[in-house]
Amino acid sequence: MNKTFFANGADARYILAMTSPAPITTPDAVAGNWVARAPVFAQPYLRLMRADRPVGTWLLLIPCFWGLALAAASGxxxxxLLWYAALMSIGAxxxxxAGCAYNDIVDRDFDAQVERTALRPIPAGQISVKQAWGFLVFLSFIGFAVLLQFNRFAIYLGLGSLALVAAYPFMKRITWWPQAWLGLTFNWGALVGYAAAAGKLDPxxxxxxxxxxxxxxFYDTIYAHQDTEDDALIGVKSTALRLGEKTLPALGLFFAMTITLFALAGALLHAHVIYYIALLPAAAHFVWQLKHLDIHNSAACLALFKSNRNAGLLLLLSxxxxxxxxxI
Incomplete structure (x- = not known):
């Protein structure tokens, strides 16, 4: 696909109208996903919420499970707990x-200029901004109904994440570290999960x-390396651009801190030695990712990014x- 075709949203819509009578799929969607078999009228909305790319839901949900499991292990x-896990699955x-819809509304002009995102429903002209806002509100009401099933502390804590969500799309305009803000946002579920079970937050x-x-x-820096050329051209910032060829040692630091902080949680919990041994498979998975990393290969970066669902589940073992x- 020639990147020069995507100078603006009008170009993308022209190409779609002229050459794409079949259902549209984005380049990083899961092959043969169920969205392509959904009713035609629903497909743009399902793609807007990334139903054809489920790994993002896993990356949002897994920290919720961490929090629940840690609270349970804390007494x-x-x-x-199983009911809470089911609710959090729906909520995530x-x-x-809803977060993807909001992000696409804010970033619609940028998305039209990036090859990987130019065929998303808003820049492609399949969904208007007004329709996207309506769909966002609909999804948010469902999420709020789920949140109301928890205790009051967890409800207030969950609502506190909205400020992080609202600010996230703008971070790439003002800082080289939007991935850090995404980390603050995407892992809020760890706190909510713990609070849902415990009614409070412990260290x-x-x-x-x-x-x-x-x-x-770690994982979103790898993901951002798919778009470094386009991001540099349109003036979008990312850790991938900031770190460049120094990405590998930085990722090593990020994964080491992940494991270390999980170990610290165990120490605060006075965990058994098995807790720390159970961190080894996750550490091995991170090392495997680093060994296979090629920041100049977009397909490899996407595959490694997706593998972090497994990394997150391995961390849940502890x-x-x-x-x-x-x-016992």
Missing amino acids: YASLD YVMRG QAFAIYAAGIFWTL PLCELALRS
Whole structure:
């Protein structure tokens, strides 16, 4: 695909009208995903909420599970934990969708100039900005209904994330570290998950939240390397552009801090040695990613980024092992 075609949204819409009568898919969508089989009228909305790219939902949901599991291991286990996990799964799905819709509304002019994003529903002309706002409100109401099922402290804490969400799309305009802000935003669920089970926040909850921030710096820097050429041309900032050829050692630091802060959460919890041993598979996964990293290969960067669903689930092993040991 020639990048010169995407100088603005009108160019993208022209190409779609002239050459794409079939359902449109974005380059990083999962091949053969269910969105392509959904009713035609629904497909642009499903793509707006990234239903064809589920890894983002996992990356938002997994910290919620960390918080729940850590709270349970801290002595706040109850029969409601599975119910909370189900609610958070629904909440993560719809609120990730709402966040993507908001991001696309704010970034629609930038998206039209980047090859990977030019075919998203708003710059491609499939959905108007007004329709996108309406869909965002609809998803937000569902997310709010889910949040109301938790205790009051968790509800207020969840609402506190809205300021982070609202500011995120603008960070790439003002700082080289928008991935750090994404980390603050995407891992808020670790705090909400802990608060939902415990009704309060303990030091270990903040440690695991901080671990999530470094984890996000790790995976989203890899993701951002897909767009460095376009981002540089249009003036968008990212850690990928800031770090450049120094990305590999920086990623090593980010993953080391992730593991260290998870270990700190265990220390604050007075965890069994098994908790720390259970961190080894996640550490090995991070090392594997670094060994296969090629910042000049967009396909490789996307594949490694997606593999962080597995990295996040491996990190979940530690609090789950601790919970299992304390339940015996």
